Amino acid sequence: MARRSVQITAQLLKYTLAPALFVLTWEMLPRLGIVNPVFFPPFSRVAQAGWHLTVTGVLPRNACASIMRAVTGLCLATVIAVPLGMLISASRTVSDMLSPLLEAFRNTAPLALLPVITLVLGIGEVSKVTMVVYAAFWPILLNTISGVRGVDPVIIKAGRAMGLSPANLLLRITLPATLPTIFTGVRLALAATFLVLIAAEMVGARAGLGYYLNVAQANFQIPEMYAGILALSGLGLLSNGLLFWAGVRLRIVQWRNVK
Template sequence: MAYLIDKPSALSSFRLPGREGAAGTPRRAKAEGGSLAYGVPLLLAFFLLWEIAPRLGWLNRIFFPPVSEVILAWRNMMASGILAEHIGMSLQRAAIGFGLAVLVAVPLGFLMGRYSMFEKISDLLVQTLRNTSQFALLPVFILLLGIGEASKIAITFYSSVFFLLINTISGVKSVDPLLIKAARSMGTSEPGLFRKVILPASVPSVVAGARLAVKSSIFAVIGAEMLAAKSGLGYLIQQSQLMMETADMYAGILTLTAIGLIVNYLLVWFERSVTVWMSRSDGSDT
């Protein structure tokens, strides 16, 4: 840290919450990555059961086709470009809504977590909005913004912003008070305190909120597409169900599941990378 260059002290011995053991992150990541292998046999057994149950008549093949037929339908839709087009539309809507949520929730969360008076003033409004179902507000968004892209992005934003906001507030409040006092005693400015202490310590909580927010944004955009859209994975799933093209429907569902898993693990990787980078940066300053 900049203020430790002139005043080496006990503050350099502190570890920021969420950064403990950062040097061991690659080993932990390797262990967690290896642990995924333990779940593969059960997952394969699930798909095997999915394949044989309809063929043996345990399930109605019309409503629950074998997984091989679902994979074939997925391949055909990818080859035709239909599935890629729907995926692109859903991801675009979810990404815009999530990006807007980050721009609003993270700064607001830092303000509410850092300044108690600001939190007291804004908390009642935040809690009121947070406890209002996003799907109950979907008709309102459609009435105000129409059935175009704006209403879908709005519902996506609304469904994800509060996960980020609450977790950011929690992350700021969880910062060790001793770290803040130690930094203050050395004359650290408020921007320096935020950059060197509060922000690094809050990263794990913010990323945890982002993981929840991403899932919520994807779910919200799928729900909106099922109700008022002519493109996107939600529209594809809904139309396939109505046309009794169940293989296409399950292909859309599996695609949605895969997207959720990929995004989740990308955020896990991002959290680890940022944690390691901040740990190295902090070490270089000391």
């Protein structure tokens, strides 16, 4: 029993030591005058501002707006990228035809297209979701192609020898073998989603964490601005954790392989 308690304490210490040191450093730097407390307030002031914004509903309301856009864009990107990746991997002709176009767009930064998408689609929800779809599309597509091409050819030949049709071969062999790689692409796309979404929300939005950060900075609400940044970090961490948990529960990934 004592040994188990020591192990639990060691695990807690391992995962909380670095965040605790980070918070302590943040608290002490402005209080010791090493940094200007006006522009970099102590963590306690930021936490107090964050609590007030949470109780009054400001942070939850803006976080919900960002979550809805992120989830919608990520789901649309997955629905588009996975079948297209399967098609590109299965057909050399399609791959050769689309390769130059895909390479050109893949190397175009999503934020570079923000002015174009805003001009074409306006400053409403459609443009913001479109930015998310574009940013999330490429990690999922490339991981799908990589996963399909990495399937063991012996398994494919065995499936064909058993008389499986191309559709059954795809659904019963190729897709299950590719799911872990696709899942990795979705996790990478999640990080890109929030990065692009915050920038998109700073242009013409009326809600969202990016919108709130822009307003707080413009009104010189420094503690509130840092509280919004921490909320964004926490949202990304929570989203990644939930996605990873779903992958483990669905047996797409194994904890011991990514621990």
